[in-house]
Amino acid sequence: MSWGGVQNTESSKERYSLTWNGKSKARQIAQEVGTGTLRPAKEESKNWNNTENIYIEGDNLEVLKLLQKSYHGKIKMIYIDPPYNTGKEFVYKDNEYQGLKIYKEITGQTNKEGIKLTTNIDSDGRYHSKWLSMMYPRLKLARNLLTDDGVIFISIDDNEQANLKKICDEIFGEENIIANFIWKKKQGGGNDSNLVVVEHEYIVAYSKVLNNVKFNLDTKYQLDNALYPFKDEKGEYGLVTLDKSSIQFSSSLVFDIIGPGGEVYQPRIINGKQSCWRWSKTKVESEYDSLVFKNNKVYTKYYRPDGVTPKSLLIDSYYGRTESGNDDIKRVFGSVPFSYPKPLFLISHFLEIGIDKDSVVLDFFSGSATTAHSVMQLNAEDGGNRKYIMVQLPELCDESSEAYKAGYKNICEIGKERIRRAGEKIKLDENLPLENREKLDVGFKVFKLDSSNIKEWDINTEDLQQTLLDSMENIKSDRSSSDVLYEILLKYGLDLNIPIEENKDFYSIGGGSLLISLNKEINNEVIDSICEEYRNLLEIDKDFKTTVILRDNSFKNDVDKTNAIKKLEQVGINEIRSI
Numbered sequence: 001m002s003w004g005g006v007q008n009t010e011s012s013k014e015r016y017s018l019t020w021n022g023k024s025k026a027r028q029i030a031q032e033v034g035t036g037t038l039r040p041a042k043e044e045s046k047n048w049n050n051t052e053n054i055y056i057e058g059d060n061l062e063v064l065k066l067l068q069k070s071y072h073g074k075i076k077m078i079y080i081d082p083p084y085n086t087g088k089e090f091v092y093k094d095n096e097y098q099g100l101k102i103y104k105e106i107t108g109q110t111n112k113e114g115i116k117l118t119t120n121i122d123s124d125g126r127y128h129s130k131w132l133s134m135m136y137p138r139l140k141l142a143r144n145l146l147t148d149d150g151v152i153f154i155s156i157d158d159n160e161q162a163n164l165k166k167i168c169d170e171i172f173g174e175e176n177i178i179a180n181f182i183w184k185k186k187q188g189g190g191n192d193s194n195l196v197v198v199e200h201e202y203i204v205a206y207s208k209v210l211n212n213v214k215f216n217l218d219t220k221y222q223l224d225n226a227l228y229p230f231k232d233e234k235g236e237y238g239l240v241t242l243d244k245s246s247i248q249f250s251s252s253l254v255f256d257i258i259g260p261g262g263e264v265y266q267p268r269i270i271n272g273k274q275s276c277w278r279w280s281k282t283k284v285e286s287e288y289d290s291l292v293f294k295n296n297k298v299y300t301k302y303y304r305p306d307g308v309t310p311k312s313l314l315i316d317s318y319y320g321r322t323e324s325g326n327d328d329i330k331r332v333f334g335s336v337p338f339s340y341p342k343p344l345f346l347i348s349h350f351l352e353i354g355i356d357k358d359s360v361v362l363d364f365f366s367g368s369a370t371t372a373h374s375v376m377q378l379n380a381e382d383g384g385n386r387k388y389i390m391v392q393l394p395e396l397c398d399e400s401s402e403a404y405k406a407g408y409k410n411i412c413e414i415g416k417e418r419i420r421r422a423g424e425k426i427k428l429d430e431n432l433p434l435e436n437r438e439k440l441d442v443g444f445k446v447f448k449l450d451s452s453n454i455k456e457w458d459i460n461t462e463d464l465q466q467t468l469l470d471s472m473e474n475i476k477s478d479r480s481s482s483d484v485l486y487e488i489l490l491k492y493g494l495d496l497n498i499p500i501e502e503n504k505d506f507y508s509i510g511g512g513s514l515l516i517s518l519n520k521e522i523n524n525e526v527i528d529s530i531c532e533e534y535r536n537l538l539e540i541d542k543d544f545k546t547t548v549i550l551r552d553n554s555f556k557n558d559v560d561k562t563n564a565i566k567k568l569e570q571v572g573i574n575e576i577r578s579i
Contacts, residue, residue, distance in 0.1 A: 018166040020129040023136065030137035034065030037487040038447035038496070039479075046420055047443025052497045053372065054389045055419070057412045058449020060364040063391045064141040066449075069493030075145040075389075076359035078152040079350055079371055081342055085131040085159045131160055132167060138364070139171050145362065149212035151178060153350045154204045155342065161202050168206050178205040178213065183346060184315040185322045203314075203350070215353045217307025220318055220345075228304045239292055239299040243267040245275035253277045257284060259293045268297075310353045320345035329368055332421045337403035337414050338368035347374035357384030364391035369415035373422045376442055380426045383436045387497075390415065390444075419444055445496065453479040453487050481518040488516065488549065505529045512537045515548045522554040527564045531571045538572070547575035 038056060042048050045055075056063050142152060152172075156164050165180070181203040188197060207213045228236035242257075253276035257265045267275045277284070278300075284291070292299040320343025326336050328344045347370055355361065357379075363371040375388045394410040397403045408414045423442025426432065453475055475484060485507060489498065494510065501508040505526040506517040515530050530548060537544045548568055555561040565576055 018163070018170065020132050022129050022133040026133040026136040027140075029061070030140040032065070034062050034068075035452060036062050036066060036449055037452050037483070038063070038066060038490065039450045039453075039483045040486055041446040041448050042482075044416065044446040045444060046423075047441075048445055051441055051443030051445060052387045053375075053419075053441060053444040054387075054447065054496055055366075055369075055372070055412075055416060055444045056389065056391045056447045056449065057394050058391070059393055060391045061138055061141075063449055064138060064145075064364060066490055067389075068141065068144055070490055070495055071145050071360075071362075071389075072493070073145070073147055074360060074495075075362045076147050076150050077351070077355045078142055078146065078150070078362045078364075079154075079347060080142075080152075080363060080365045081155040081367060082135065082365045083131070084157050085128070086157075128160070128163060132163055135164070136167055136171070139167065142362075142364070143171055143208065146208040148209050149214070150208045151213060151354050152206050153181075153354070154206075155183075155201060156204060157201045158198070161204070164204055168204060172206040172208070176207045176210045178207055178210070179312045180204055181312050181314055183319065187321070215310050217305065218310045218349070218353055219307035220349065220352075221308045221311070221316075223304060223308070230301075232301075234303060236304040237301045240302055242277050242279060242291070242298040242300055243270075243275040244278055245270040245273045247276070247278060249274065249276055251276075253280065255281050257291075257298055259298075263293075265293070265296075265298050314346070314349070318345055319343075319349055325370065328370070328373070329418065332373075332418055332425065333406075335402055335406065337401075337406055337408055338411070341368045341370050344370065344374050344377055347371055348378050351375065351378050351386065355386065357382065357386060360387045360389065362389045362391075366390035366392040366415055367411065369418045372415075372419050372444070376419075376423055376426055376440065380429070380432045380436045380440050383433065383439075385441070387441070416444075416446065447486070447496070453484050484518055485516065488514075503529065503533075506533070508533065512544070512546050515546055517549070517554070518551050519554055520551075521556075522550055522564065523560075524564075527567050531567060531573075534571055534573055545575070546573060547577065548573050549577045549579055552578045 036058075038058075041057075045051075139152075146152065154164060154168070161180075165177075169177070182200050183203055184199055185201050186199055188199070227238050230237050230239070254267050254274070255277070257277075259265055267277055269275065277298075279287070290301060292301065322340055322343070324343035324345060325341040329338060329341050330336050351361065351374055361371060361375060366372070369390055369392075372388045372390050375386045378384060379386055392412050392415055394412040396410050397408055397414075403414055408417070419442075423440070427437045427440060427442060429437070455476055485500070486496070489496065489509070492514070494514075498510045505519060506515050506529065508515055512533065515533060517526055517530065519526060534544075534546055537546065550561075550564070552561070555564065561578065565578075568576055
């Protein structure tokens with residue numbers, strides 16, 4: 001039924017939504033369980049035993065899947081600077097998203113010389129669909145990692161800003177948008193659109209649950225000193241008259257105020273309109289000592305704040321420009337081995353307003369590791385203990401690029417070297433507090449995405465943890481005990497920074513919550529040492545529980561295995577896994 005030519009949409013099957021060719025597949029990809037693992041690379045790390053920072057090499061889709069159990073609800077802030085879909089080829093190759101170059105070849109849109117065979121391909125629906133299919137599962141997985149008061153900031157430009165907001169509305173909920181920040185990236189320059197000089201980009205910000213989010217004040221925002229010409233023991237302040245004609249008039253707010261010398265003050269007539277006091281008579285009486293009487297007027301004080309409420313227009317120069325990002329990385333390398341890195345000031349701004357001083361930050365399009373650099377710099381400035389997790393695909397550098405000529409084969413090598421060099425420069429910067437520099441964490445643990453350490457992996461099982469434990473005798477010959485150990489941690493949902501104590505016969509994880517022996521031979525000596533460790537733990541906490549994991553093919557025979565289990569049970573260990 002319709003009235004006046006207006007259709008009744010209540011019964012219509014049509015719904016307001018964003019859809020594209022491949023969306024169903026993108027949803028499916030987000031739900032698939034990761035089957036790879038993260039292998040530690042201690043030789044490429046810095047301060048492995050003491051650092052809480054993490055750098056992961058690998059495709060971010062698979063990495064996000066692997067982090068789901070260990071970091072679910074633990075990340076306070078995510079910042080990403082994903083591909084803007086400007087017509088350049090993509091490098092992220094998952095089941096649906098194989099890269100623009102490959103996609104065009106498969107669909108016959110290019111010949112072997114790379115010449116486009118169709119016209120206006122960049123405006124074709126498939127052009128946006130591939131980008132959306134790449135972003136959707138990654139953002140879906142990223143949301144799971146956020147704390148309930150967590151936030152995500154996503155850099156983007158006009159190519160996909162509208163589409164990005166739509167998929168974020170769907171994934172995070174329209175009600176959880178924080179703002180669409182506008183960042184002035186340059187001053188003038190070429191005519192980006194042939195008609196207009198585009199001087200800005202966007203940072204789209206969403207929350208996990210908006211009502212839980214509280215931003216810190218923007219402390220870098222420059223306040224006009226003329227607004228605070230006076231000073232007392234509380235700080236710098238300005239004055240504002242107590243009577244106003246711009247507020248709603250109330251006769252109860254018109255009364256006499258007796259000054260300290262006995263003079264009588266009344267609300268003035270301003271521009272022909274009777275004003276009234278902003279404070280009630282009761283408040284005037286209770287806060288009388290804070291009033292200022294001068295020039296035949298009554299004033300209240302307003303003090304200079306520590307900062308201002310963050311603003312959506314990031315147009316001031318202290319947020320940085322594109323050239324600022326180039327200068328930042330040039331100060332580290334002496335050259336610019338990475339194109340268009342975001343400026344430290346911009347990322348630091350979001351770190352300052354978005355998180356606490358001990359929060360964890362994730363960047364899964366980390367590029368040249370500007371986010372990691374910003375975390376170290378800010379910690380050195382304010383004494384914070386923020387930690388980062390960087391994820392980056394080891395995309396090969398072009399052989400003609402400055403980076404390749406300087407010896408960097410892929411982007412990860414640039415990112416890791418930037419963190420190494422930047423950390424040392426920060427620690428030597430005498431303009432920063434010595435105490436902050438001395439305790440600064442400039443290290444990072446490197447992990448590399450790889451196939452599972454297990455030769456065969458049943459991806460159809462619902463209990464991947466149990467599959468791991470049942471199959472570990474099939475460990476690949478080129479994998480170490482450390483490789484296997486971290487795969488176990490991921491399957492158990494344990495933090496990659498969980499304390500690990502390596503003993504002669506076993507690993508003690510998280511203060512003994514897991515006791516794991518991956519020895520190639522498990523004898524009575526190994527079992528006795530595990531039993532002794534558990535007795536020591538019981539002396540500290542008589543209700544302490546642990547799980548013991550033993551490598552199955554390390555026993556000579558079933559009898560030895562049975563005897564070992566009985567010995568463990570006798571001291572009170574009931575959770576025993578044979579792998």
